[in-house]
Amino acid sequence: MAGLMRRLAPQLVALAALVGLVTAFYPAFLDLSFGGGRLSGPLVDVLKRAAPVALLATGMTLVIATRGIDLSVGAIMAICGAVAATAITAGWGLPAALLLALGAGAAAGLWNGVLVAVLGIQPFVATLILMTMGRGIAQLITEGRIMTFTDAGFAWIGSGTALGLPVPAWLWIATAAAFALVLRRTALGMLVEATGINRRASGLAGVNATVLLVAVYVAAGLCAALAGLVVTADIRGADANNAGLWLELDAILAVVIGGNSLLGGRFSIAASVIGALIIQTITIGIRLAGFPSEYNLIIKAVLVLVILVLQSPRLAPEWQFWRDSLRAARNRPADGKGAAK
Amino acid sequence: MNIRALPLYVTIAIFLLAYLVCWTQFPAMLSTRVIGNLLTDNAYLGIVAVGMTLVILSGGIDLSVGSVIAFSGVFIAVVLRDSTLHPLAVFAMLLALTTAFGAAMGFLIDRLAMPAFIVTLAGMFLARGAAYMLSIDSVPVVHPFFDWLEGLYWLMPGKGRLRLIGVVMLLAFAAGIVVAHKTRFGTSVLALGGGEATARLMGVRQGRTTVLVYAFSGLMAGLSGIVFTIYTGSGYSLATVGTELTAIAAVVIGGTLLTGGAGYMFGTFIGVMTMGLIQTYIVFDGSLSSWWTKIVVGVLLLAFILLQKGLVKLSQDRLAAGAGR
Numbered sequence: 001m002a003g004l005m006r007r008l009a010p011q012l013v014a015l016a017a018l019v020g021l022v023t024a025f026y027p028a029f030l031d032l033s034f035g036g037g038r039l040s041g042p043l044v045d046v047l048k049r050a051a052p053v054a055l056l057a058t059g060m061t062l063v064i065a066t067r068g069i070d071l072s073v074g075a076i077m078a079i080c081g082a083v084a085a086t087a088i089t090a091g092w093g094l095p096a097a098l099l100l101a102l103g104a105g106a107a108a109g110l111w112n113g114v115l116v117a118v119l120g121i122q123p124f125v126a127t128l129i130l131m132t133m134g135r136g137i138a139q140l141i142t143e144g145r146i147m148t149f150t151d152a153g154f155a156w157i158g159s160g161t162a163l164g165l166p167v168p169a170w171l172w173i174a175t176a177a178a179f180a181l182v183l184r185r186t187a188l189g190m191l192v193e194a195t196g197i198n199r200r201a202s203g204l205a206g207v208n209a210t211v212l213l214v215a216v217y218v219a220a221g222l223c224a225a226l227a228g229l230v231v232t233a234d235i236r237g238a239d240a241n242n243a244g245l246w247l248e249l250d251a252i253l254a255v256v257i258g259g260n261s262l263l264g265g266r267f268s269i270a271a272s273v274i275g276a277l278i279i280q281t282i283t284i285g286i287r288l289a290g291f292p293s294e295y296n297l298i299i300k301a302v303l304v305l306v307i308l309v310l311q312s313p314r315l316a317p318e319w320q321f322w323r324d325s326l327r328a329a330r331n332r333p334a335d336g337k338g339a340a341k
Numbered sequence: 342m343n344i345r346a347l348p349l350y351v352t353i354a355i356f357l358l359a360y361l362v363c364w365t366q367f368p369a370m371l372s373t374r375v376i377g378n379l380l381t382d383n384a385y386l387g388i389v390a391v392g393m394t395l396v397i398l399s400g401g402i403d404l405s406v407g408s409v410i411a412f413s414g415v416f417i418a419v420v421l422r423d424s425t426l427h428p429l430a431v432f433a434m435l436l437a438l439t440t441a442f443g444a445a446m447g448f449l450i451d452r453l454a455m456p457a458f459i460v461t462l463a464g465m466f467l468a469r470g471a472a473y474m475l476s477i478d479s480v481p482v483v484h485p486f487f488d489w490l491e492g493l494y495w496l497m498p499g500k501g502r503l504r505l506i507g508v509v510m511l512l513a514f515a516a517g518i519v520v521a522h523k524t525r526f527g528t529s530v531l532a533l534g535g536g537e538a539t540a541r542l543m544g545v546r547q548g549r550t551t552v553l554v555y556a557f558s559g560l561m562a563g564l565s566g567i568v569f570t571i572y573t574g575s576g577y578s579l580a581t582v583g584t585e586l587t588a589i590a591a592v593v594i595g596g597t598l599l600t601g602g603a604g605y606m607f608g609t610f611i612g613v614m615t616m617g618l619i620q621t622y623i624v625f626d627g628s629l630s631s632w633w634t635k636i637v638v639g640v641l642l643l644a645f646i647l648l649q650k651g652l653v654k655l656s657q658d659r660l661a662a663g664a665g666r
């Protein structure tokens with residue numbers, strides 16, 4: 001537990017600092033009220049609005065841990081939203097619509113996984129194909145219209161309340177917790193890390209890297225399907241052009257803010273979803289603090305740059321040197337200058 | 342036959358075949374009017390694809406170009422609105438700015454040794470954010486010089502109009518072909534894309550080459566922004582979202598290896614024209630919907646990636662067989 005807290009400390013500190021900063025500009029940010037069987041307030045809004053990116057980031061964490069990247073998750077969201085809305089308007093009922101949407105997400109993930117793991121195409125290129133095609137496919141399903149529906153059960157997924165909190169918030173918390181449990185309570189997480197660090201070596205050690213890679217992309221597809229359902233249910237319509245547009249970039253950003261290396265290997269789903277919360281706090285905070293939302297992109301760019309500098313393999317020795325000299329200075333008494341000579 | 346040139350031949354064959362199919366259905370497709378429009382409508386995409394080709398040849402990627410085009414448009418429109426500078430002076434300022442922006446990204450990629458993908462992603466956010474800061478609304482460009490540029494064309498036989506921006510694209514491709522295939526710098530770029538370690542051993546100055554490649558891409562994105570502004574007559578910060586992906590697709594359909602090290606600038610030209618042709622066909626047909634463009638481009642992308650995967654494997658097998666002998 002202490003190890004987990006140490007791993008999450010930079011992200012938690014950043015999140016706390018951000019919340020403090022926003023509160024300084026907009027004191028009502030921390031207000032919470034309970035009425036009509038649910039909590040409400042800006043913080044609850046952050047939890048709800050973070051759902052799509054947090055869901056995507058959960059799947060993306062695994063993909064990035066295998067040294068991959070999935071650019072198609074935004075397009076998969078659009079496809080799954082279109083499938084669900086079409087099934088609902090055709091009168092097939094809610095369970096069928098949800099199953100079909102999840103199936104579509106899994107199929108899209110399978111496609112990516114086969115391209116990457118079986119055909120050996122670089123992940124960036126392989127998922128670019130579906131990213132280009134995906135919105136075309138989604139428009140094909142909705143026949144180019146924004147498909148609206150009135151099914152109250154489906155809309156509940158996007159805007160309902162359960163146990164005092166919005167349903168999307170429960171959905172991403174449950175998904176992230178389920179993934180983290182399955183990966184960390186079994187050897188799966190370690191196998192994913194091994195594949196990311198060195199696919200060949202892990203293959204020689206007996207890991208079935210091909211199946212594992214395909215499974216990781218299918219998991220990312222399923223997470224994207226859930227995110228697509230949330231977005232579609234929230235606006236009660238499937239918008240093939242705009243559902244999940246550029247969210248893949250936010251998801252990658254969330255994973256990177258979570259301190260996961262883009263070069264694969266060790267990962268933390270908890271850190272990634274906190275990354276998603278950080279992004280959402282910035283977005284909502286800027287709006288509430290009265291700044292124009294244009295600052296959003298600039299702040300994101302600066303964030304990426306800072307993380308790049310921190311993660312850079314070329315600067316790593318310098319960080320290490322700096323840390324060592326700091327530690328040495330702390331251990332040495334104030335009059336210990338002579339030791340350096 | 343040179344195995345490396347095979348994707349180029351396939352690209353040209355697909356383009357000619359597609360044109361033939363279009364022509365048998367709509368004989369009017371083979372008029373200089375359609376060709377003139379093909380060049381005009383895809384001018385900004387072609388120019389940005391020239392820069393992208395060089396970046397991809399070097400084994401990198403530049404995701405920032407779409408945002409840089411949008412920034413260029415807003416920059417030109419806002420500066421012309423708020424000052425009395427001549428457009429040519431504004432163009433020079435803009436090109437210097439975007440080139441420096443590209444060079445800075447190249448510098449970071451080299452110095453931090455981080456994937457180009459994530460560095461240029463930051464550049465994409467930064468350029469789009471800077472465009473938002475200048476203006477959120479669409480700003481019209483009102484200047485007599487602009488109207489003159491917009492109206493400039495050469496009447497081809499058959500009443501087709503070869504507009505100025507089409508000519509600029511053709512010149513950009515000519516320059517790109519010279520830079521990529523006829524200069525020492527171009528050879529360094531290809532060597533770098535073929536493998537960093539071998540390139541270093543060959544004496545390629547890796548840092549300098551990386552910075553220059555991204556600077557070139559920035560310059561082309563700026564030029565493309567100027568052309569786009571002439572084409573639309575306004576600057577809008579939400580314009581050309583996703584153009585970087587269209588440009589990457591054009592480069593791949595043009596037969597350039599996405600992992601770098603092999604490809605032809607001329608292929609990218611054909612790639613851009615093929616994508617333009619698909620759109621023209623959809624317009625001519627009238628009943629097909631525009632989303633088919635995305636699907637057909639995606640299928641072409643897959644076909645070319647698989648073709649190249651096969652070719653790379655083939656040449657590796659040949660190398661392995663040679664080593665074993």
